[in-house]
Structures are given as structure tokens and as C-alpha cells.
Amino acid sequence: MKIIVCIKQVPDAKDVRLDPITNTLARDGVQSIMNPYDEYALEEAVRLKEKFGGEVIVISMGPPQAEEMLRQAISCGADNAVLISDRSFAGADTWATAYTLEHAIKKIGNFDLILCGKQAIDGDTAQVGPGLATRLGIPYMTCVQKIREATEKGLVAERMMDDGFDVVAVDYPVLLSVVKDINEPRVPSIKGKMRAKKAEIVTFNAQTIEADPACIGLPGSPTKVVNVFPPSARGERSLLTGTLDEQIDQLVEKLLPYL
Amino acid sequence: MDYFLSEEQQMIVDTARQITDERIIPCRAELDEKHEFPRQILNEMARADLFGVPIPEEYGGFGGGCFDIVLTVEQLGRGCIGVGTAFSANFLGVYPIILAGSPEMKEKYLPDVATGKKFGAFGLTEANAGSDASGIQTTAVLDGDYWVLNGTKQWITNGGEAQIYTVVAITDRSRGPRGASLFVVEEGDPGFSCGPKEKKMGIRASSTTELIFKDCRIPKDRIIGRPGTGFITVMKTLDLSRPGIAALGVGLAQGALDIAVRYAKQRQQFGKPIIAFQAVQHMLADMAIGIESARSLVYAAAKHIQEHPKDMSKASSICKVYATDVAMKVTTDAVQVLGGYGYMCEYPAEKMMRDAKILQIYEGTNQIQRNVIGQELNKEYS
Numbered sequence: 001m002k003i004i005v006c007i008k009q010v011p012d013a014k015d016v017r018l019d020p021i022t023n024t025l026a027r028d029g030v031q032s033i034m035n036p037y038d039e040y041a042l043e044e045a046v047r048l049k050e051k052f053g054g055e056v057i058v059i060s061m062g063p064p065q066a067e068e069m070l071r072q073a074i075s076c077g078a079d080n081a082v083l084i085s086d087r088s089f090a091g092a093d094t095w096a097t098a099y100t101l102e103h104a105i106k107k108i109g110n111f112d113l114i115l116c117g118k119q120a121i122d123g124d125t126a127q128v129g130p131g132l133a134t135r136l137g138i139p140y141m142t143c144v145q146k147i148r149e150a151t152e153k154g155l156v157a158e159r160m161m162d163d164g165f166d167v168v169a170v171d172y173p174v175l176l177s178v179v180k181d182i183n184e185p186r187v188p189s190i191k192g193k194m195r196a197k198k199a200e201i202v203t204f205n206a207q208t209i210e211a212d213p214a215c216i217g218l219p220g221s222p223t224k225v226v227n228v229f230p231p232s233a234r235g236e237r238s239l240l241t242g243t244l245d246e247q248i249d250q251l252v253e254k255l256l257p258y259l
Numbered sequence: 260m261d262y263f264l265s266e267e268q269q270m271i272v273d274t275a276r277q278i279t280d281e282r283i284i285p286c287r288a289e290l291d292e293k294h295e296f297p298r299q300i301l302n303e304m305a306r307a308d309l310f311g312v313p314i315p316e317e318y319g320g321f322g323g324g325c326f327d328i329v330l331t332v333e334q335l336g337r338g339c340i341g342v343g344t345a346f347s348a349n350f351l352g353v354y355p356i357i358l359a360g361s362p363e364m365k366e367k368y369l370p371d372v373a374t375g376k377k378f379g380a381f382g383l384t385e386a387n388a389g390s391d392a393s394g395i396q397t398t399a400v401l402d403g404d405y406w407v408l409n410g411t412k413q414w415i416t417n418g419g420e421a422q423i424y425t426v427v428a429i430t431d432r433s434r435g436p437r438g439a440s441l442f443v444v445e446e447g448d449p450g451f452s453c454g455p456k457e458k459k460m461g462i463r464a465s466s467t468t469e470l471i472f473k474d475c476r477i478p479k480d481r482i483i484g485r486p487g488t489g490f491i492t493v494m495k496t497l498d499l500s501r502p503g504i505a506a507l508g509v510g511l512a513q514g515a516l517d518i519a520v521r522y523a524k525q526r527q528q529f530g531k532p533i534i535a536f537q538a539v540q541h542m543l544a545d546m547a548i549g550i551e552s553a554r555s556l557v558y559a560a561a562k563h564i565q566e567h568p569k570d571m572s573k574a575s576s577i578c579k580v581y582a583t584d585v586a587m588k589v590t591t592d593a594v595q596v597l598g599g600y601g602y603m604c605e606y607p608a609e610k611m612m613r614d615a616k617i618l619q620i621y622e623g624t625n626q627i628q629r630n631v632i633g634q635e636l637n638k639e640y641s
Contacts, residue, residue, distance in 0.1 A: 187277045190308040190321065193270045 001054030001152070002111045003045040006101060006132070007038040007073060009066045010122040018230050034069045037117025039076075041178050043185040045115050046077030048150055055079045057108060061089060061100055067201050075188035075196035082108065086205040091218030094123070098131030100216055103209035105136065112172040113155075118143055118179050126177070133175035140175040141168055145182055260551060262558060264330070271327055274307050275334035283338030290341060290464035291610050294456065296420050297342045297464050304346065305375020313350055315357065318369035324565035325499060329506040329557055336510025337517075340614045341464030343510065347503045348416035348465070351622075352379025354496040355425045355441050359484035364443065368423055380421035382412040382444075382470045383493060390627045392427075392490065393436055397472065399428035404479045406442060408450070408472040416621075418468030419453040422446045426470065427493055430486045439489035443481045450475030461613035498571035501579040501622055502564060505557045508586035508618045512550045515586075515593035515611045519543060522597050533596075542596060546589045553582040573635040576628035583618035583625060590615040 011030040019026040034042075045056045058073040060066045061084040070081035084104045092100060105111065114133070119126035126142065133140030143160040150156075154171035160179055188196075206216060214220055240247040264272065282300050290297055304310065313328045314320025321327070328350065335343035353372050356364055371377035388394035397410025408428055415424075424444045431438035444451050454469030484492055520543055523534035533539045560578035564571045590612040594601035601608040619625045 187274065187281065187303060187307045189306060190270055190274050190311070192308075193274070194267075197266075 001048060001052045001113065003048060003054065003056045003113045003115060004105060004108065004111050005038070005042050005045045005056060005058045005073070005078065006114065006116045006128070007042060007058050007060045007069065008035045008117075008120045008122075009033070009060065009062050009069045010035045010120055013121050018228070032065065032069070034072060035117050035120045035122075037119060037121070037178065037180065039117075039185040040180050040182050041115040041117050041176075042073055042076055042078060043183045044147065044178055045113075046186075047183065048113070048147070049077070049079075052150070052152065054112075057082065057111075059084060059101065059104055059108070061085070061092070061097060061104070070201050071196040071199060072188065074199045075192035076186060077189075077192060081199065081201045083201050083203045084205075084209070085203055086216075088206050088213065088217045091221060092216060093221035093223035094125050094127035094131055095222055096216050096218075096220040097128050098135055099220065100209070100211060101128070101132050102135040103211050104204050105132075107204060107209050114138075114173070114175040116175065116177045118177045129175060129177035136173075136175070138173045138175060139170055140177070141170065142177045144176045144178045147176075147182070260555075262554075267321075268327065268330055271309075271312060271323070272330050272334060275309060275331045278304055278307060278309070279334050279338035283335065283342050287339040287342070287464070288604075288607065288610070290339065291461075292463075292604075294458065294463045296466045297339075297345060298420075300342055301345060301378070302375065309346070310349070310375040311373040313357070314353075314369050314373040315365075318365055319373040320369070324561070325502055326558065326561040326565055329502050329561040332503045333506040333510040333513075333554075333557075336507035337514040338510075339464055340507045340511050340618070341462040343507045344416060344462050344465040344617075345420070347500065347507065348381060349379045349421070350503070351381040351496065351500045352417065352421060352423060352425050354499055355381075355483050355492050356423075356443065358495055358499070359441070359488065359492045360443075361480075363480070364483070368443070372423070377422040378417060378420060379423045379425070380415055380417035380470075381496070382415050382424050382426040384412060384414050385410070386413050390624060392439075392493070395427060395429055395439060397426070397428040398432075399430050399440060399442060401430075401479070402476075405476045406479060406481065408442065408444070408475040408477065410472050412470040414457065414467050415453075415470050416465055416467055418466055418470055419456065420466045424451075424470060425483065426472075427489050428472075430489075434487060436490040437487050439493070440486045441483040441489040441492050442477060443483060444470075444472070444475065444477055448475055448477055460616060461610070462617050495568075495571070497622060498575040499564065501575040501628075502557055502561045504618060504622045505553070505560070505578040505582035508582040508615070509550060509554045509557055511611060511615055511618070512546070512553065512582075512586045512589035515590045515608060516543070516546045516550060518606070518608055518611075519546065519593040519596040522600070526598075539596060542592050546592055549585040549589055553578075553585040557582050572631055576623070576631040576635075579622070580625045580628045580632070583615075586618050587615045 009032045012033045015030050017026045049056050056078045057080045058070055058078040059082045060070055064085055067083055074081055116129040130140050141159050144157045145160040146158040148156045156169045159166040159168055240250050282303050311320035312323040312331055316322040332343050332347055356368055385396055399406045399408045426442050426444050427439055429438055430440040450473045452471045457467040523539050524532050526533045557578045560574040563574045594608045594612050597608050600606050
């Protein structure tokens with residue numbers, strides 16, 4: 001079984017500030033971590049490998065320092081890592097990112113399963129997974145909370161919904177994005193850390209993946225960020241009290257003027 | 260203080276630290292309250308390779324020495340010495356096999372210990388044989404191709420949870436200590452059972468039971484080393500494992516200091532944090548002095564033991580006594596710094612103080628350690 005896990009380096013959410021002048025994320029001096037949702041994706045991949053054998057390849061598009069996170073992924077059980085890094089990838093939105101990852105994965109070749117975190121905690125879009133699957137022409141399932149069974153041919157998984165979950169059966173190749181209920185990521189092992197230290201991290205640049213320069217980085221991104229700003233302080237708030245029925249009556253009264 | 264650890268040693272420390280912070284500390288209070296054995300945490304430690312630290316490389320471990328195991332258990336001790344005791348006692352059970360087992364015996368047991376698949380326990384103490392090991396009543400008699408064991412071991416850590424038990428039994432009573440032998444008894448052997456779990460003052464996450472042998476028949480090749488060598492192997496095992504107990508003390512004391520300093524910075528009385536008062540400051544300073552000197556001593560003793568396997572006893576006893584006495588004092592003072600809160604079960608300080616006491620008692624009381632040190636001095640100056 002060949003599993004590709006897409007991971008992203010993000011600023012540690014415990015330490016996020018906005019630069020008051022530029023209104024963009026202040027990244028100086030902020031520690032980078034593996035996107036927490038991606039840790040669950042990686043753990044699930046390693047568990048599947050331990051059951052069925054095969055290979056787990058982690059890939060990440062990012063600056064050269066993302067290599068450290070890829071090594072961390074190897075210490076957690078990944079077999080190989082690919083860093084997709086090129087100055088021309090900078091400023092990519094979710095469309096350009098999905099394009100870039102698609103080309104990198106095609107370069108890697110055949111796979112059975114792609115696992116992603118539900119979303120990255122910096123952009124919070126949850127678009128790259130589905131975008132990537134669509135570009136690759138394979139089915140995808142988002143918000144997977146459990147893989148019930150997996151075989152050599154396909155798997156049955158639970159997709160978290162607002163009011164419960166769907167049970168979906170699907171054949172490979174498929175892309176799943178996972179939520180944190182799916183597992184508890186392991187503590188990296190000593191042998192894993194030793195392996196990670198020695199591991200060779202392959203780097204793909206724009207040329208390696210034969211990317212069209214018009215489709216990558218900022219120029220390839222249809223999204224233009226016009227302004228980023230901290231939300232203004234919230235306006236008037238009030239707490240409704242009384243029985244549920246009384247509260248509903250009060251709420252309706254408050255909402256009526258806006259209809 | 261920087262102890263200039265190698266990259267591998269730092270990896271061991273980081274791994275044990277992460278397990279401690281993320282897995283042990285969040286559930287230590289619950290394990291303590293429920294007297295619950297930390298099976299899941301130990302599985303996690305196994306998956307992180309910590310059980311392989313002292314197992315020779317040819318049997319799937321890292322071939323680490325006394326110092327590496329000290330670094331590991333120090334971290335665990337910072338979280339919970341109940342969990343740390345379960346981990347350490349596993350090796351106490353396995354050291355006799357490493358020290359004196361046949362290659363076949365090592366091949367049979369050690370790889371499974373390194374991966375955490377099998378867990379060890381050490382059966383020495385009996386109702387009438389604690390500090391005085393010559394009082395051992397348990398016997399082993401050869402009957403054809405089997406040894407037949409009879410007797411009861413008391414207060415055995417990991418009892419009922421381990422799969423591999425190394426047990427001391429008398430094979431020739433006429434020879435005194437030279438008539439004791441060591442055996443491997445496996446979970447499920449006919450005639451072997453464990454008593455109910457004892458209720459304890461502290462280290463409640465660890466399991467403590469009797470081991471009961473009633474005509475327990477085990478194959479002839481389960482003897483560790485030759486008949487009559489049991490007592491020597493036991494002494495070497497304890498010399499080797501005692502720095503681990505000392506390291507649990509260092510870790511425990513460090514955990515208590517961490518809590519005491521954080522509390523003293525935050526607790527306001529008379530308009531200032533209590534760390535601003537010299538009476539409190541000096542207590543914290545004395546705690547830090549004790550911990551750092553204990554740590555330096557334990558590290559030095561562990562390295563000495565690694566390099567001088569024939570001259571372990573004195574260093575082993577010195578570090579055990581000092582570090583565990585420090586742990587008792589520091590945890591008691593931590594409760595004092597926290598005042599009323601320190602006495603409440605809601606805060607971890609009282610558990611640390613309850614836990615600390617066992618360190619001065621088990622694996623040879625601190626009084627017996629002083630005897631050993633005294634006897635060694637007597638020999639050195641003769």
C-alpha cells in the first residue's frame with residue numbers, strides 16, 4: 001500500500017499575532033509546527049502501513065526550513081519525505097497549491113491513498129485536499145473521523161457530519177482529509193528519531209515537477225488578498241434568561257425588526 | 260546545569276520528557292486515585308522504544324548503560340514515580356537474564372522485552388526476608404526435567420501485570436546464601452499465581468502483589484546461571500538498578516520544585532508574591548541545591564557503574580541514599596510552600612510527598628545502604 005500524506009508547516013497557534021502596521025501574520029520569532037490536523041493524517045497513514053505493509057511518503061510545499069518538519073514526520077513513522085520548494089511557489093493560494101501538489105504527486109507516481117488534515121490552522125480554508133483530489137481526478141472524502149476497515153482494494157470510512165456521520169465505501173485511489181477524532185498521534189520513537197536524522201529529504205522544484213509558471217505561486221493564484229485585519233470589537237451583547245420558551249419569544253422579538 | 264549529553268542521550272531524554280508531559284502528567288492523579296496500572300502509558304513508552312534502552316543491541320535494544328536508563332527514569336519520575344516504578348521494576352526483573360542468563364534464555368526473552376511485548380518483575384522479598392535476604396523460605400527442588408517451586412513472595416512490583424518473573428529460591432539450604440538460585444517463572448506456569456493488589460500509601464499506579472508458588476513446575480532450563488549463583492546475581496542486579504531509583508528521586512524532586520516555584524510566584528500574601536519573602540526563597544533555594552547535587556551524584560555514579568561493573572556497590576548505595584533522602588525532603592518542603600493547598604489532593608504536591616517515602620524503603624532501605632557503604636569503607640581501609 002502506497003500512502004502519500006500532505007503536511008504543512010504552520011505558525012504555532014499558541015503564539016499568533018498580527019503585525020499592527022501591515023495587518024499580516026507576524027511570523028518573526030513565531031515557532032513553526034506541523035499543522036496539528038496533519039499529525040492525525042500521518043498517524044493514520046502509519047497505522048495503515050503497520051497493518052498492510054507498504055510505504056508512507058510525506059510531502060510538503062514550503063520554504064527550505066519545512067525540512068525539519070518532514071524529518072519529524074519520519075521520526076513518527078513515515079518512510080520517505082519530499083520537500084516541494086521553489087521561490088516561484090511563494091504566495092500560492094489554495095488553487096495554485098493544489099496545482100503544485102498535483103504535479104508533485106504525479107512525479108512521485110502511483111499511489112493508493114492520499115491523506116490530508118481537514119484544514120491547516122493558519123489559512124483554515126480546507127480547500128487544498130478536495131482541490132487536489134479534483135485535479136487528480138480521484139474521489140475524496142472530507143472530515144473522516146474513522147477508517148472502519150481497509151483492504152488492499154479500498155476502505156470503508158466514517159465521514160463526520162453536523163448531525164452524525166456517513167459511512168462511505170470507496171475504492172483506491174482516494175483522498176481522505178481527517179479530523180482529530182480519528183486517532184491519537186504517537187510520540188516519536190527513538191529509532192524513528194535516529195532514522196530521521198540520517199534520512200535524505202528529496203527536494204522537488206518547479207522544474208522537477210514540470211509546473212507551468214503561470215499556474216504557481218502568486219501569479220498563478222486567482223485569489224488576491226486585498227486586506228487582512230483583526231475584527232473590530234464586538235458590539236452590544238445580551239444574555240437571554242428564563243425558560244426555553246420565554247427565551248425563544250425574546251429572541252423572536254429581537255430579530256423581528258431585522259426581517 | 261548542562262551535563263553535556265550526547266545526541267543519542269538527548270534523544271532519549273526528549274522522548275521520555277514528551278511521554279511524561281503529554282501522557283503521564285495529565286492522568287497521574289486519576290491513576291493514583293484509582294490504584295490503576297498504567298498499561299496504556301507503558302504501551303506508548305514501548306512504541307517510543309524506551310523499553311529498548313538497556314537491552315543489548317543483538318536482542319533488539321539500544322545497548323544503553325546505567326546512565327541511559329537513569330536519564331530515562333529521571334524524566335518519568337518528574338511525572339509520576341508510580342509509573343516510573345512500574346517501568347524500572349520491569350528491568351529489575353530482566354537484569355538477571357542480561358547479567359547471567361544463557362544465550363538461549365536471552366534470545367527467548369529479551370527481544371520481547373525490548374519491544375514492550377513482555378514485561379518483567381523481580382521476586383526476592385518475602386514476609387520474613389527483606390533486608391535480610393538469608394531468611395528466604397521459597398524452595399526449588401529438581402524433579403527430573405523440572406524445577407518445583409514452593410513458597411510465597413511478598414510486595415512484588417508488577418505482580419499480576421508482568422509475563423516474566425525472576426524469582427529467588429533456595430536450592431540448597433545447607434549452603435546459606437550460596438544455596439540460593441534464580442529462576443524465570445512465566446505467567447501461566449502451572450502452580451504459579453499472584454495475590455490481590457496491595458493498597459499502598461503512594462506509587463499507586465504501580466501494582467504490588469504476592470507471588471504464590473504451589474508445586475509450581477518449570478522446565479529445567481529456566482534456572483538463571485548455575486545453581487547457587489542466585490544471591491550474587493541478585494546483588495549485582497540491585498547494584499545496577501539502584502541508580503534508577505535514585506534517578507526517580509531526582510525527577511520527583513524536580514517535579515515538586517517546579518510546582519513549588521510556580522506557586523510561590525503566583526500566590527500573593529501581604530501584597531506580594533510569596534517568592535518575594537526570604538523564608539520561602541531560602542526553602543526553594545535549598546530544594547534546588549539538593550536536587551542539583553543529587554543529580555550530579557547520580558549521573559556520576561551511573562557512569563562509574565557503567566565503566567566499573569566489578570565495583571558498583573558503594574557508588575550505587577551512595578547515590579540511592581542521597582537522592583532519595585533529597586526527594587523526601589524536597590517533596591515535604593513543596594507541600595509546605597503550597598501551604599493549605601499543598602495538603603489538598605486537588606494539587607499534586609501531597610501525592611509527591613506520599614510517593615517519595617517508598618524511595619527510602621524499597622530496593623534496600625536507606626539504612627541498609629548505609630550498612631553497605633560502611634562495610635565498603637571498612638574493606639577499603641583494611
